[in-house]
Amino acid sequence: MNAPVSIVAPLDPATLALVQEIAQARGISGEVFAADAIREAAEREVExxxxxxxxxxxxxxxxxxxxxxxxxxxxxxxxxRRGA
Incomplete structure (x- = not known):
């Protein structure tokens, strides 16, 4: 199994606050949210x-x-659409 690697990305305070707020609402860590977001963005790009x-x-x-x-x-x- 491949070991996970880390990516360091600078975030402005407002973006970090959004990430933390969304992650907390989902019951996950900011790191898990970020990893999920990166994976989803990469999959969309491939598609x-x-x-x-x-x-x-x-x-x-x-x-x-x-x-x-x-x-x-x-x-x-x-x-x-206009007729609908």
Missing amino acids: WRAFVQEGIDSADRGELISQEDMEAWFEERVAA
Whole structure:
């Protein structure tokens, strides 16, 4: 099993107070909250990069949508929301 490592990050007092407040409300330490937040941010970044790469791959295959088609699609959704 890999041993955990520590990261030191400077926080302004207001941010540290928020971290401590949220951690206390969750019944965890500030360190656990910070570790969870870093993990979640890293996972979101990985998902975002995969999403962007999927779009790049699609474009490379020539699977593109014209500006006119995109605008029409968008306007249909706006009209549907207004009618809802």
